[in-house]
Structure formats: structure tokens, C-alpha cells
Amino acid sequence: MKQCKECGANLPDQARFCLQCGTPAVDSEEPQQEKPKEPLPPLDFVQPALAGGMFLGVLSTLPFIGAANVCCCMWVLLGGGIGVILLLKQRPSGITYGDGAFVGVLCGLFGAVIGTIVHIPVQIIQARVLTSQQQQIEQIFRQYGVEGPMKDWMLRIVSGEISVGTVLFFFFANLLMWSLFAMIGGILTVAIMNKRAQGGQARPPVQS
Amino acid sequence: MKNKTYVALLAASTLWCAAIIAAPMFHLPWVYALFSRICHQDPTRSWHVAGEPLAVCIRCTSIYFAFTAALWLGLKSSVRWLRVSLALMLCEFVFARLVLDSAVLRSMSGVLVGLSAAPFIRQALEEIVEIEEIREAM
Numbered sequence: 412m413k414q415c416k417e418c419g420a421n422l423p424d425q426a427r428f429c430l431q432c433g434t435p436a437v438d439s440e441e442p443q444q445e446k447p448k449e450p451l452p453p454l455d456f457v458q459p460a461l462a463g464g465m466f467l468g469v470l471s472t473l474p475f476i477g478a479a480n481v482c483c484c485m486w487v488l489l490g491g492g493i494g495v496i497l498l499l500k501q502r503p504s505g506i507t508y509g510d511g512a513f514v515g516v517l518c519g520l521f522g523a524v525i526g527t528i529v530h531i532p533v534q535i536i537q538a539r540v541l542t543s544q545q546q547q548i549e550q551i552f553r554q555y556g557v558e559g560p561m562k563d564w565m566l567r568i569v570s571g572e573i574s575v576g577t578v579l580f581f582f583f584a585n586l587l588m589w590s591l592f593a594m595i596g597g598i599l600t601v602a603i604m605n606k607r608a609q610g611g612q613a614r615p616p617v618q619s
Numbered sequence: 620m621k622n623k624t625y626v627a628l629l630a631a632s633t634l635w636c637a638a639i640i641a642a643p644m645f646h647l648p649w650v651y652a653l654f655s656r657i658c659h660q661d662p663t664r665s666w667h668v669a670g671e672p673l674a675v676c677i678r679c680t681s682i683y684f685a686f687t688a689a690l691w692l693g694l695k696s697s698v699r700w701l702r703v704s705l706a707l708m709l710c711e712f713v714f715a716r717l718v719l720d721s722a723v724l725r726s727m728s729g730v731l732v733g734l735s736a737a738p739f740i741r742q743a744l745e746e747i748v749e750i751e752e753i754r755e756a757m
Contacts, residue, residue: 427746427749427750428742428745428746430698431696431697431698432695432696432697433695433696433738433742478659480656480657483678483679483682483708483732484657487657507746507750508739508742508743508746508747509743509746509747509750511743512743512744512747513747556662556663580652581656584652584653584656585656587653588653588656588657589656592657595736595740598739598740598743599701599705599736599739601743602696602698602701602739603698603701603702
């Protein structure tokens, strides 16, 4: 296991930067005395990513429950986080930020596919409920002063319109946004969980 | 290569922030549509430019602009700050539901998360690029 020369935190062998302070990681001072290390088993990214993608794809698409995504993309960030937690079970000594980012992006990709598949029946059912309340919804928009392009877009959403164009738009928008945010969720989870996995070392000075 | 990664991330995040402001200024519905996937876009909880709400709410705007500012300022990562800022945002969220929902508090908690998260994202991307370079060299 490496140790950061700057803050003394223990680091996973494959880390290139300190997970705490960002200093480039170097091997320990006596490399000649180290025993030849066994190569680490390769990580299986697919299963954690599928689990994370399933989590974020389904929860983000379900009516009402999916609304929690308005809290800073909560389900998507958590989906990336779940991918990382499952990856950490394969390698409890810790994973790199790169691994966390990669599994996060995969979670977003799987989530976009699953979310689009779930979106179609949900939208059809939702349309039946919402078309009868179209006028009430427009009245609410007027009451809260929702105007301009945003109002047009929101009315289009609640109209329950299903076409190849809207499905493709949802898929690619989800693909882009969810991959990005699940990656961020994965990286931040690595930052938090790796520290915990090491049992809590000396904290670095606040540098920001 | 490290610098290129940094510049690319800086450019992307600056463009992201520019899109948020450009949406109301130039009436770009597709930008609103894109950001609708990650934000509620409630006009009563958003800042306004040219009489139109920004493409994302106050909290999201604060996160993204602070994220970009942290990259421009070259802040270093700190797990402690990341944990504190995430905990504060959670507290602010609960506080807003139970006691006082304030735009200033939403904005402040967003700024803290943006500032503390950006260095980790930069670090991760630089690490990925570095690993790819090593793989290519081998």
C-alpha cells in the first residue's frame, strides 16, 4: 500500500493521486525491500453498472418518485454511487477515481436504456390521466406565471405525446445528462468511501 | 496532457454555465428541454434574466457556477470539505422543508457543493487520461 508523502494518508496501490489532498502518489521509500506484489484481480464493471443503471433508470422515470431528481439529480448521483459501492466490494482496498468515473458513466448508459424502456408505458398511462386535466394544468401555469418556451415545453410533456422524435430526444438527453451526473456521483462516492475503507487516516489541511 | 484535460473541463463547464444564461436571453427552448432532465425549472425558485427564468433553479445555478469558479481558481480537493458541504446541503434541504425556504441558503449550500466537488472531478479526469496514456505507451 502506498502512502501520501504530503498528508500521510494510505492509498490503494494503483492510485496515481492522493485521494485526500490530490498530491501525485509515489511508491513507498523502500521499494527494493518490497515483495513482488500479486497483480490485482480485474474489476468487473458490468454488474455494478447494471445494478446502478437499473436503480437510476427506473426511479428517475417513475412518476412522482422520479421527481426526486429535481434535488440535484438525486437518483442519478445515487445510481453512480451504488455502482461504486458494489465495485468496492470486489476490491475493498480501494479503487481509483478513474474506476469510479468509468462505472458511473456505465451506470448512466445502462440507466438511459432502461429509463427509456420504462418511460414509454409510463408516458402512455400518464397521458390518459393528464389529458383530462389539461385545462387545469394550463390554469396552474398561468397562476404561477409560467410563460414562454418553458411553458410550451412543459405542456408538451404533460400532453403525453409519444413519438419516435420524443422518445429519441428523451433517450439522448438522458444518455448525456445521466452519464455525466452518474460519473460525478461515482467520483464523489470514491472520494468519500475510499477514506472510510482505510479506517480514517490523518486528515489533510483544508486547502480550498 | 494534464493541461489539455484541465482546459477541456474548464471550457466545458464554462460553456455549460453560458448555456444556462443564454437560454432565457436568446429564447432557446431546446436548452430548457435538455436541462429539464436534471432540474425542476420552477420559475418561482429560479433567478431571472431578461424577464425569463434561467434554465435551472437557484441551487443548481449556484452549484454549476461555483464548480466553474473552483476550476478557474484551481482549488485543491479536500474530502473534509466535500463531506461538510454535502452534509450542509442535506441540512439546508431539511431546514427549507421544515422551517425556512430561503433562496440565499439554497444558493450558499449550492456554492459550497460546487466548490468542493470540482477538484475531485478534475482529478478523476486527469487520472483517466494519464492511465490511458500509460496504456497506449505499453
